[in-house]
Amino acid sequence: MEQIQAAVSGALQGSLFALMALGLSLTWGFLRVINLAHFGIILLGAYLTIELAGPTGLGPLGSLLVTVPVLFVAGAVVHLVFDRFEVSELNSLLISYGLLIVIIQVVQNVWSADFQRLPGDINPYATQSVRIGDLIFPLPTVMAALFALVLVVAMKYFLDKTYAGRALQAFGQDREIASAFGIDHRMLGLLLAGASGATAAIAGMLFTLRGTVTPDSALEWVGLVFAIVILGGIGNVAGTLWAGLLVGAVSGLVAIVWTPATSPLVVFTLVVLALIFRPQGLFRRKAAH
Amino acid sequence: MRPTRLISLLVALALIVAACGGDGGDATTTTAAGGTTTTAGEGGTTTTAGGPSGDPIVVGGSLSLTGAFGATGVIHRIAGELFVERLNDAGGLLGRPVVWDVRDDESVTDNVATLYEQLISQEGVDLIIGPYATPNIQAAMPIAERHGFVLPQHTAVLAPTLNYSCQFPAWSIGYTPNEFIPHQLADAMESLDGIETVAVVTNQSGSVSFVSYGRPDVDEPAALEIFPERGFEVVADIPYPPGNTEWDAIATQIRSADPDLVMLNGLGVDANGLMEAMLALDGYLPPMMFALFPAPGPLLALAAENDYGILSVTMFEPNDTVLEGLSAEAAEIAQEFAARAADAGVPYTTFETQAAASWNAWEILIQGVEGAGSLDHQAICDYLHENGADLTFVGHVEFDPEKNNFWETNQMLKQVQDGDWVVVWPEDKAAAPLRGPSN
Numbered sequence: 207m208e209q210i211q212a213a214v215s216g217a218l219q220g221s222l223f224a225l226m227a228l229g230l231s232l233t234w235g236f237l238r239v240i241n242l243a244h245f246g247i248i249l250l251g252a253y254l255t256i257e258l259a260g261p262t263g264l265g266p267l268g269s270l271l272v273t274v275p276v277l278f279v280a281g282a283v284v285h286l287v288f289d290r291f292e293v294s295e296l297n298s299l300l301i302s303y304g305l306l307i308v309i310i311q312v313v314q315n316v317w318s319a320d321f322q323r324l325p326g327d328i329n330p331y332a333t334q335s336v337r338i339g340d341l342i343f344p345l346p347t348v349m350a351a352l353f354a355l356v357l358v359v360a361m362k363y364f365l366d367k368t369y370a371g372r373a374l375q376a377f378g379q380d381r382e383i384a385s386a387f388g389i390d391h392r393m394l395g396l397l398l399a400g401a402s403g404a405t406a407a408i409a410g411m412l413f414t415l416r417g418t419v420t421p422d423s424a425l426e427w428v429g430l431v432f433a434i435v436i437l438g439g440i441g442n443v444a445g446t447l448w449a450g451l452l453v454g455a456v457s458g459l460v461a462i463v464w465t466p467a468t469s470p471l472v473v474f475t476l477v478v479l480a481l482i483f484r485p486q487g488l489f490r491r492k493a494a495h
Numbered sequence: 496m497r498p499t500r501l502i503s504l505l506v507a508l509a510l511i512v513a514a515c516g517g518d519g520g521d522a523t524t525t526t527a528a529g530g531t532t533t534t535a536g537e538g539g540t541t542t543t544a545g546g547p548s549g550d551p552i553v554v555g556g557s558l559s560l561t562g563a564f565g566a567t568g569v570i571h572r573i574a575g576e577l578f579v580e581r582l583n584d585a586g587g588l589l590g591r592p593v594v595w596d597v598r599d600d601e602s603v604t605d606n607v608a609t610l611y612e613q614l615i616s617q618e619g620v621d622l623i624i625g626p627y628a629t630p631n632i633q634a635a636m637p638i639a640e641r642h643g644f645v646l647p648q649h650t651a652v653l654a655p656t657l658n659y660s661c662q663f664p665a666w667s668i669g670y671t672p673n674e675f676i677p678h679q680l681a682d683a684m685e686s687l688d689g690i691e692t693v694a695v696v697t698n699q700s701g702s703v704s705f706v707s708y709g710r711p712d713v714d715e716p717a718a719l720e721i722f723p724e725r726g727f728e729v730v731a732d733i734p735y736p737p738g739n740t741e742w743d744a745i746a747t748q749i750r751s752a753d754p755d756l757v758m759l760n761g762l763g764v765d766a767n768g769l770m771e772a773m774l775a776l777d778g779y780l781p782p783m784m785f786a787l788f789p790a791p792g793p794l795l796a797l798a799a800e801n802d803y804g805i806l807s808v809t810m811f812e813p814n815d816t817v818l819e820g821l822s823a824e825a826a827e828i829a830q831e832f833a834a835r836a837a838d839a840g841v842p843y844t845t846f847e848t849q850a851a852a853s854w855n856a857w858e859i860l861i862q863g864v865e866g867a868g869s870l871d872h873q874a875i876c877d878y879l880h881e882n883g884a885d886l887t888f889v890g891h892v893e894f895d896p897e898k899n900n901f902w903e904t905n906q907m908l909k910q911v912q913d914g915d916w917v918v919v920w921p922e923d924k925a926a927a928p929l930r931g932p933s934n
Contacts, residue, residue: 208751215743311561318840319565321764321793326800333774333801344743344775416771417740418764418793422563426738454741461744466735467699469744 211341212462213455218347220434220454221354222416224447225409226427227434228357229281229402235441236378237395238295239288242302242428246309247277247284247403249424251410253317256419260328266411273407281403282396289395306424314421323418331415346415353408358447361401365443370394378441429470433477439487448489547587551594552870554579554860555620557610557631562602564628566763566790567849571627571649572597573835574846574853577828582857588864600626607634615642621870624856625649625662627849629702636662645863645875647856650849653705654901655713661876663863663884663894665855666810666848668906670898673705675906676808677718677758680785681725683806683908683920684756687931690783693722694731694754696745696769698761703787704734706760718758730754739765742772750779755932757784766794766805774801782932785908791916792843798911804930809909811851811888812918814926825887828854847916851888859884 226248233239251273258269284305288298326332334345365371377384377391385391413419430453438449456476457469480488558575559568579595587593596614600606607626614620615638623639625632625648632651639646640659647663654670669675684690695718697707709717722729731752733745746769749757759766766786773779785806786794798805811817813829829846836844860875862884867874883893883902892902908920912927919929 208747212744212747215747216741219741219743314561314565318842319561319569320842321566321767321790322842323767323793323796325796332771333778335775335777337777342776344772346775347743418767418790420563420566420764422565426740457741458744461735461741462748465733466739466741466745469741470736 207340209459209462212458214341214458215343215347216458216461217451217455218343218351220450220452220457221447222347222350222409222412222450223427223430223434223454224438224450225350225354225357225405225412227431227438227446227450228354228361228443229405229409230431231435231438231441231446232361232443233285233399233402234435236374236398237285237288238298238378238381239285239293239399240295240299240302241284241288241399241402242299243284243305243309244281244302244402244406245424245427245431246306246313247280247406248410248413248427249309249313249419249421250280251277251407252414252419252423253313253322253410254407255411255414256322256324257317259324259414266324266329266331266415270407270411273411274404277403277407277410278400279403281406282400284403285395285399289392310421310424317421319421321418321420324414329415344416346412349415350412353412354447354450357405357408358443361443370397374398430473433473436477437480437488439489442487442489445487445489449487452488546583547590547592549591551592552588552622552864553594553596553618553620554622554624555596555598555611555614555618556624557598557600557607557614557626557635559602559627559631560597560599564602564631568602568627569839569841570836570849571853573839573841574832574850575624575857577832577835578854578857581828582861588861589868589870595624596620600631602628602631604630604634607631608638611635611638615644622860622864624860625651625665629653633657643872645860645872645879647859647863649852649856652901653701653710654899655710657899657901660896660900661872663856663859663879663900664902665859666852667892667901667904668808669904670901671715673709673715673717674721675904676706676787677721678725679906679908679920680756680758680806681722681727683929684727684783685725686922686929687783689932690727690755692728692730692752692754693756693758694733694749694752694781695719695722695729696731696733696735696749696757696759696761698737698739698765699734700737700762703760703762706787707732707734707758718760722758727756737762740768742768743775745769746772746776746779749773749781750776753781755782757781759784759786761786762788763790764793765789766807767797770794770797770801770803770805790843791845791847795843795911795914795916799914804910804912806908806910806919807916808848809907809916809918810848810905812847812907812909812916812926813845814915814918816926817918817924822887828887845916854888855884855886858886 230244233241254273255266255269259266331345336343336348373389374394434449438445460469460472558571579593583592598610623644625646626635627649629651632648636659645661649665652668652672695707697704707718709715766789818826832846833844863875863879866878879894885891889905894900907918907924909916910919918926
C-alpha cells in the first residue's frame with residue numbers, strides 16, 4: 207500500500223511538471239523555439255500569484271484572472287521577438303536562456319531572494335487532502351492533475367479538430383509548404399506562444415499552492431521538465447502528460463523502494479535510454495520531424 | 496537586425512539588469528559618522544568630520560547576494576553594514592575609517608576563490624572577512640592561508656575540516672558537531688515522556704549530512720549511531736538529494752514508520768516541504784520534529800499556522816529573557832537590524848543566529864586588530880589565540896588551535912511556541928520550557 211501511495215502521489219506531482227512542460231513542448235514542437243524563458247514566465251506566474259492572492263482578495267485561483275492574460279501577452283511578446291528576427295532553433299535556446307536569467311534577476315530585485323509562500327489563510331489547499339480508501343492525495347497535486355488533464359484535452363482538441371490547430375501542425379512539419387498554402391503562421395504562432403504563457407501562469411499558481419518559491423526555483427525545474435518534454439515527445443501534447451505521470455510515479459516509487467536520493471538517477475537514466483532508443487519520445491509511433 | 500546582433504543585445508540587456516540589481520555587483524559600505532558612503536575599488540579616501548580620519552582600512556569579502564544562498568546572504572550584508580556603520584560612528588579602527596568591499600559571489604563556490612584572490616592580490620585590501628555558507632568558506636580558506644590573512648568566518652561548523660590556524664569561527668557547535676547535535680536533541684527528548692522512536696531524514700549536502708552519517712571515510716559517531724546508543728530506536732533512515740522538491744514519498748515513508756521524533760538534517764525550506772507534504776496526508780504530523788538549519792521565517796509561519804512546536808538550533812534569539820542577560824547594546828542592535836531588514840524587503844526581519852554569526856565575525860576581526868594594534872595578520876592571529884574575543888551575543892570565547900579554533904559551543908534548541916521562536920534547551924538558558932507532544 208505504501209508503494210501504491212507513493213507511486214500515485216508521485217504521478218499526481220508529475221502532472222504539475224507536465225503542465226510546466228506543456229508550453230515548452232508546444233513551442234518547441236510547432237514553432238521550433240526552445241524557449242527557456244518559459245521557466246521565467248512560470249516563475250512570474252508564481253510570484254504574481256503570491257502578490258495578488260492576498261492583498262486583492264482574489265485568492266490563488268482568482269489570481270488567474272489577472273495572471274493568465276498578462277502572461278499570455280508575455281508569451282506572445284517573447285515569440286514576436288523570436289519571429290521578427292527569425293531566430294533559429296539553436297539560437298532560441300541561447301537567447302531564451304539569457305531572458306530567463308534576466309527574469310530571475312528582475313524577480314529577485316522586486317521580491318528579494320528570500321523564500322516566499324502563500325500564507326495558510328490564503329492558501330487552505332496546501333494542507334488539504336483527498337482520501338480514496340486507504341490512499342490519501344494532497345489536494346494541490348489533485349488540482350494540478352485536473353488542470354493538466356483539462357488543458358491537455360483542450361489543446362489536443364484544438365490541434366486535431368480546428369483549422370488553426372491543423373495549420374499549426376502543418377507549419378510545424380514544413381514551414382515553407384505550409385506558408386505556400388496561405389497559413390498565417392505569424393498569427394498562429396503568437397496564439398500558440400500566448401497559450402503557452404497562459405499555461406505557465408496556471409503552473410506557477412499551482413506551484414505556489416504546494417511549496418515555497420525563490421527566484422532560483424526556475425532553475426530547479428529545468429532538468430525534470432526537459433526530461434518530460436523529451437520522454438513525451440517534442441510537441442506531443444498527450445505524451446507530455448503521460449510522461450509527467452510516468453516520471454512522477456517512477457520517482458515516487460524509487461524514492462520509497464530505495465531512497466529519494468536514487469530517484470534522479472533512475473529518471474535521468476530513463477531519459478538517456480529514451481534519447482538513444484526512442485528519440486521521438488515514448489508515446490509517439492514515428493519520428494516527429 | 497541579424498540574430499547574432501539580437502543575441503548580443505539581449506545578453507547585454509541581461510548584464511545591465513544584473514548590474515542594476517540592488518544587491519549585486521561590487522559594493523559598498525559605509526564609513527562614518529557623517530554617514531558618508533564610499534564605494535570600494537574607486538580608490539577613494541574618506542574623511543569625516545568628528546570621526547575617524549586618514550586612509551580607510553578596507554575589509555574585503557564576498558557574500559552570496561544572489562543565487563541559492565541569497566536569502567541568507569542578505570542577512571549577513573545588512574548585519575555587516577550595520578556593524579561597520581556603528582564601528583565608524585564609534586571612531587573607526589585604529590583611528591581610521593573602515594570600508595567594507597563586499598562582492599557578490601552569486602552563490603557559486605567557484606567564484607569565491609577568484610574574488611578573494613582579486614581582493615587580496617589586486618585590490619590590496621587590508622583585511623578580509625569570510626563569505627557565507629560552508630562550501631564558500633572552504634573555498635576562501637586556502638586563499639587566506641596562502642596570503643597569511645586572518646579569516647573570521649560566519650557559519651562553517653564542521654570543525655575538523657577547517658584546519659587553517661588563522662581562521663576564526665563565528666559560530667561553533669564544538670569540535671564534533673556530528674556528536675553534539677544528536678546528543679543535545681537526545682537530551683531534550685529524554686526530558687519528555689514517550690519519545691522512543693526516531694526517523695532520520697537527511698539532505699545529502701555536505702553542510703548537514705555529517706550530522707546523520709559522520710564525514711565520509713571517517714569512522715566517527717553521528718545521529719544514526721548515537722540515537723540507538725541513547726536508547727532510541729531508529730525506524731527510518733531517509734537520505735534525499737539537495738534541491739529536492741518531491742516530498743510526498745518521504746512523507747509517506749515517515750507516516751508509515753510512525754516515529755515519535757523526526758530529525759530532519761536539512762537546509763533552507765526542506766522542513767517546509769516535508770511538513771506540507773505530511774500535512775497533506777490527512778493532517779499528519781509526527782509528535783515531535785527537529786529541523787537543522789532551516790529558513791527560520793517560512794518555517795515559523797508554517798509551524799505557527801498549524802500550532803506545531805517544531806524544534807531547531809540557535810545561537811541567539813531575541814527573546815526577552817535572553818536579552819535581559821546581555822548588554823543593552825544587544826537589544827539596540829537587534830532592533831536596528833530589524834528596521835533595516837524591513838527596509839530591505841527581507842520578509843523575516845528578526846536578528847537571530849545568522850545575523851548573530853555575522854556580528855560575531857566582525858567583532859572577532861575588529862578585536863583582533865585592536866588587540867594587535869596593527870594590521871599585521873600574524874599579530875592579529877596570535878592575539879586572538881592568546882586572548883580570545885568578547886562577543887556581544889555569546890560572551891567570551893577562546894580559540895584553541897588544537898580544536899581548529901572552535902570554541903565551546905553555546906548552541907541551544909529553539910521551538911515554535913505561540914507564534915514565535917523561543918529558546919527551550921538547555922534548561923538553564925531556556926526562555927520557556929520545552930513543550931512535548933501533548934502540549
